[in-house]
Amino acid sequence: MPATAADIRKKEKIIQRVFLIIAFSSLFSLFLIALFIFIEGFPMIMKVGLKDFLLSTRWSPTRGHYGIFAMIVSSFWVTIGALLFGGPLGLMCSIFLVEFASARWRAIIKPALELLAGIPSVVYGFLGVVYLVPLVRDYLGGPGLSLLTSCIILGIMILPTVISISVDALVAVPNSYREAAFSLGGTRWQTTYMVTVHAAKSGIITALVLGMGRAVGETMAVIMISGNALKIPTSILDPIRTMTSNIALEMGYASGMHRQALFATGIVLFFFVMALNTIATLFARRKAIK
């Protein structure tokens, strides 16, 4: 019996449904993760008090102190620092790739960047400990395990994110913009920084913000190179402990309130990343409206 149009439509519907469910599974796991973190961490925040949890610098779970302010500050600084290193570097690299590079250069650099993204973070951390930490210690002072070291390594780690998204933004700029600038007598560089980068601004900001999200979430490399001290850093050569490394460092040992406090740290981190992503989406949308 040949399939009727109705049959085909029915099949189509079923397949649509199946894929809808599969698509929802990722949403569902996000929901579960959020739910789980909140169930585990929220009672602890209520017990300790939001102010004592967020604004106290004393973290000593075995003695009943659960202040994460020092870690929030450290996470903030390390993210800004990573952006200062990785942002300009990534932006310049993507400008080169889109505006100046010949096809041959592009064929070399692009795969190399993809490779950079594929290197496990523990390898970055290891290289940091073995090469960068002694360099910083010997030439700049301090213990070497420091905010500065973390910023440099994280700056390199966010490069693939920053570059790939800002390359997309630059490529999306219509060629007519460039042609118009050329016709007004602009050089290639003038065109790039006065026209193209301007037009791609929102996409580039999105790239930077998502890079920040990557930096704030990085854990393994940071544990290895940041020193994990529980103080608010007063110089870039001071050791720091970020929220993520705090969770990973003490997870294996934690029980009871301590464990809940780590989940509560996760809640703060969750809001941190959510805020960054919201900012990124807002900028991305502004571009779409334009």
Next chain:
Amino acid sequence: MAARLVKGALTFVCLIALAVGAQGCRKKKKSQKTGRGYTSIIIAGSTSVQPFAEKLAEMYMVKYPNVIINVQGGGSTAGIRSAQMGIANIGTSSRNLHPEEKGLFEIPIAYDGIAVIVNPKNPLKNLSSETLRAIYAGRILNWKQLGGVDHRITTITREEGSGTRGAFEELVMEKTEIDPGCIVEDSNGSVRELVSTDPYSIGYISLGLVNKQVKAIAIDGVFPSVQTIKERRYRFYRPFLFLTKKKPVGLTLHFICYVLSPEGQRILAKEGLIPVTIIHGESTLCQQQRQTSGKKKK
């Protein structure tokens, strides 16, 4: 397009199958009997005990090839918890149990000294325990205060919950708190690595793990060694505990008795630990076991 969708769906199904398969394997490992004549034990806990437990497991598996022993890390607190919950056959701890953790069957397998280490380039040879406490409390910050060069001390400690840190706090710090400005590393190995590269650092690790890269120093005039601990002169040592939920039986008991036997203890002594028999005498746990197994095994 359709082909791509099908491919995606296939990948998805494969992934699920993989996940389910992995789950199945894990479940199997948990039980003692895995069929085909293989039997297995899971040991989990202290990262200080881990290398020694691995060594013992290795030797035991050479002797009894149809036994599989899984040794995992996780930390003393995790070891205690997994023994309580029955996740591991044997939990390990490198510190004494807190009062609220009691109720497990505790078997000390060896004692381990805690050595304070500095970089080999550091001329320091001896510290009083008060000075050591002052360094870790953040009251002494510069080597100059100890008669050394004018350079900040890099003080390295372990993370909260670590057995080595717990023992250090108990034995050295007493009631004083470790300064939050100390560098925190998450294993004996990384503390040693850091001290070996930073000439201005000080740290503490298991005596058994001290090697040529670092220099152990005397505390209160007593150099840490197996000998000085045996003589009860060096007082900074802690027990390595095997923990089981109930009195061990079967394969678990057999392995524990192997560890407590002269052969097992010899392995531990060779790795730099202090045999438990020196402090306790022979345990009664294994006497009966030895008689029965003497008949069966072989």
